Amino acid sequence: MSDVHEEFLAEAQEIIESLSRDLLLLDQAQKEHGPELDQTTSELINEVFRGVHTLKGIAGMFGYARLGEVSHALEDLLDQLRLGRVELDPSVLDVLFEGVESFQRLLVDSPDAPEVDVERLLQGIARFTGSGSAAPDDDLLGYELDPNVLSVLTEYEEHRLRTNVRQGVSLYRLKVRFSLLTIDSQLEDLKDRAKPLAEIITYLPSTGGGDGDTIDLDVLLASSAPYDTLEEALVDADAELLRVSRRSSGESPDRRTEHEALAPSSSSTPLPAPPPAPTPRPPSAAPVERREMSPDQLTLRSVANTVRVDIRKLDHLMNVVGELALVKSAVGRISERLRGRPELRQLAIELHRINRGFERRLEELQDGILDVRMVPLGQIFDKLARIVRQVAREHDKDVKLLVTGADTEVDKLIVEELSDPLMHLIRNAIDHGIESPKVRELADKPVSGTLALNAYQKGKHVVIEVEDDGAGMNPQRIVETALRRELITEEAAAEVSREEALNLIFMPGFSTRSAITDLSGRGVGMDVVKTNISRLGGVIDVQSELGTGTKFTITLPVTLAIINALLIRIGGRGFAIPITSVQEAILFEPEKLRTVEGREVMTLRGATLPLCRLDRLFRLEAAEPPELDADGTPPRRYVVVCAVAHRRLGFVVDGLDGQQDIVIKSLGKSLQRVRGFAGATDLGDQQVALVLDVPALLEELLGTPELTALEASR
């Protein structure tokens, strides 16, 4: 794929993401205020309009015809919306959401991408754009407005003017004089100052004032702010603010008299005679960009201070930092050696000091790169919010989404990988968890269900919770399903505990609904969710209370790139264990060993700890028995106690070599099928240590958690 094309995809992606954010806000505004558009809402619509317009433009450039077609239709619909011809109601929002959703799919050019029924979508959009609403009554006549000005308003401007008048917002005219050279920036400045207080309906150049270097603008504003506030904000040396007064009721709303009413005398504030605006339009030669800035300019500006970077480039930088760390330790070793030579001692100290400085800068660099890789979870939460809305509507369920901790940051790679599992959990929660409004009412629960998405940092981990206040899971039914699917035996089922029962849902082949619904049944089950999470070095837990709700808790490392590890030795070889899975390391006392059903266990503080001799597992046993220590005893060995979720296992190792920050590198494709290793790390000095995949090893040695518990109970 060419760079330019990739650039296009990235930009389109960005636009689509911001579109869905804006649509969600719009959805919220619609729920709160109904179809009437206030200033914020209409700005939102404009924002969406601009986004769609830009997307249409770039889609055309890159030959995405269907994407262009859909965005063109949506643009029409949005135009009608902002003109007030189409009312903003949930059904329109549905179409908008669906349209934006389809952008995403149309962008993915792969053959296995779900088909987008463009025709159906276009028809859906056309339903709204086909007919406009009736012409509004002419309530503008009550204002002393220049009909010549009115006649050059665009349809949109006129609509905004009418809306403001209907809502009883006061109208003002601001006469300003700008220098031709700086008009662009002055106009921008004026817009910025006006934005919090007033809506600019239009601005027209007046032909009367202005010499060769300046130009007079007539700005029509709508504002609910008091005159003084407005004046203070907007009026400087070359400006004048006038209130457009309401015509007194006695006067005839006849067009001719209205024209006369523009005369200064009729106004409470002395109005300088407005220059007769030329009809139809002011000469286009006027160096004034009268309309809004073009959409392209706006989008260009908004991203100017950020850079998009390919994650692979960051990976490369991280590798370079890793190399530098090796250089650092090499220099360290040299300075150690120099120290041993008395005549070079001074030099050694100096070198050591320089190396320390190097080390600190290197750490900063490393932190910096890690920081760049961090992105807020909000990135996927936005996407998920869209899905919540969609799934809830499809299922006729009333669901409120509460999000906390959207600014919690995790490694970009983790965010990418999280999106599918979270999406699945959310679909499940709405589909199986939250009851329909009727059922909820009967159960004396609030009609609208709540889905909470919480994220927070906990030490070196990030915790994400997906919690619903739905029906909860029935352990009895889960066990029955597991039995039916022959995932457990009758005997085991009889003794299963509540918690064990809940955990059965993570078993491959388990699905609580016999019919696969179009929502949750996307061919993946909770077992896939669990696998995806553990691939990220995370764990997933479930708690559920019948009738009250279900909560999934995902615990993940903040970053995949660098972890702290315990270095161990087995059969003369070095390995690393991520410290996050290590509970403690204790001395191995062979005399305390017990065997339970062929498995070695020991007792640790009153609880049984299964053991695994890694040298046997990895076939690294020394050919000869280990040499005895000086006092005639075999050398000490250790037990490293590892835990993942609620399961514990002790690994018997030959030695502990301390802790170290390591960068985990994945093993090549050729070793992908080798189980038990999360990757390898370069320890410097050409030494590579394999990193144990503790969750996988525990799974392998103890079986799946559900079954272990069940086996043990047999």
Next chain:
Amino acid sequence: MSDVVKRDTVIPAAASQAPVLEREALTAREFLAFVIAEETYALPLHAIREILKPPPITPVPRAPGDVLGVVAVRGTITTVIDLRRRLRVAESPPDKHTRILLVAAEDEVLGVLVDQVLSVHRLLDDEIELSGVVGGDLSDYVLGVGRPRRSRRDREGERDTESETEEILVLLDPEPLLD
């Protein structure tokens, strides 16, 4: 690459002995020749990324039999395989000539341990006997047999011709070999 450069005796200009007409009709391909268990093999030069003096190799428990282990090459963990096991020839302990060739296979760069790296050969089409011609049950990773023309070498006189016997290169196809 110093080894290669030093021994490089048959680089492009040397392909001048074929009659003009014939030469124009032929295309030349470059192979890197190396020794495994006293046999001379060669891989297409374009597939070779780098030649390394072997760093300590970290064995990977549970890995397939022909995987020697992993090494770190500038931050990337690279799997090293021993072709002797795949080619079913006897193993020998590493010595000062032992090298690791980094070979680009389909989805990853693999390290291939060889006993000695020889030189680059530029072979014309008529110097290559494809495996179909050779017959027998050659494995699918054997591309064919390369027979560089002796006469060329003699006239170039860069090498002691006395030590040269008829040279045969077993040309390997990296994709099935490393698959």
